Amino acid sequence: xxxxLLGPYWDHFRAVNGITLRGIKALPSDKIDAQACKDMRTPxxxxxxxxxxxxxxxxxxxxxxxxxxxxxxKKAALGIHSHDELQRFALDSWNATDRAIxxxxxxxxxxxxxxxxxxxxxxxxxxxxxYDEHLHHRGQLYAFLRQLGVEPPxxxxxxxxxxxxxxxxAATQA
Numbered sequence: 001x002x003x004x005l006l007g008p009y010w011d012h013f014r015a016v017n018g019i020t021l022r023g024i025k026a027l028p029s030d031k032i033d034a035q036a037c038k039d040m041r042t043p044x045x046x047x048x049x050x051x052x053x054x055x056x057x058x059x060x061x062x063x064x065x066x067x068x069x070x071x072x073x074k075k076a077a078l079g080i081h082s083h084d085e086l087q088r089f090a091l092d093s094w095n096a097t098d099r100a101i102x103x104x105x106x107x108x109x110x111x112x113x114x115x116x117x118x119x120x121x122x123x124x125x126x127x128x129x130x131y132d133e134h135l136h137h138r139g140q141l142y143a144f145l146r147q148l149g150v151e152p153p154x155x156x157x158x159x160x161x162x163x164x165x166x167x168x169x170a171a172t173q174a
Contacts, residue, residue: 001124002106010101011168013131015158017094018165020050020138022153024090026145029083036144043144047086048077050137051093057130058100061123065114101127 001009024047032044041049052073060066080086104123112120121129142152153160158167 001109001127003104003109006101006104006109006124006127009131010098010127013134014098015161015165015167016131016138017134018161019153019155019157020134020141021087021090021094021165022161023138023141023145024087026150026152027083027086028148028150031148032080032083032086034148036147037140040140040144042077043141043148044080044086045073045077046137046140046144047090048080049073050134050141051090051097052076053133054097054130055093055100057126057133058097060115061108061113061126062100062103064111066116066126068116097130101130 027043033042036043040046049070053068056068056072057066060068076089080089104127109123109127111123113123113126114120115126145152158165
């Protein structure tokens with residue numbers, strides 16, 4: 001994958017993330033620390049993991065090494081005390097991630113990135129890891145929402161995203 005191919009791929013992920021942010025917003029304010037599903041993270045811990053990992057992986061691609069740990073996620077979650085802070089953490093992390101991904105060059109996309117998983121991957125594979133990891137955990141977020149009595153946003157309902165997460169037409173993707 002090169003920079004030209006990354007553009008439409010990342011743009012679609014931007015719209016996907018808009019739906020995830022709507023799911024986070026739909027969490028009941030008094031349930032971010034609830035144990036919604038047995039033996040799983042709380043909604044706050046899940047969102048902290050999702051968005052901390054996203055930011056850390058993107059930053060790692062730019063630096064050639066991903067430095068991430070579960071402890072980092074736990075620290076992030078401990079700093080979140082309200083539903084508003086949870087939403088702000090997710091949006092701030094998205095914005096940092098997006099800036100890092102937008103800064104990638106063809107060289108950065110093809111260079112090997114050292115990971116904490118015992119294997120190095122090309123930068124473009126690490127971008128795919130962000131996408132895969134996000135969708136995996138968005139499924140968990142949807143399970144949490146249902147357990148908390150909330151209908152999650154429809155998977156393909158991009159038109160109700162905030163304007164900055166609306167799909168772009170092919171003509172506006174430049």
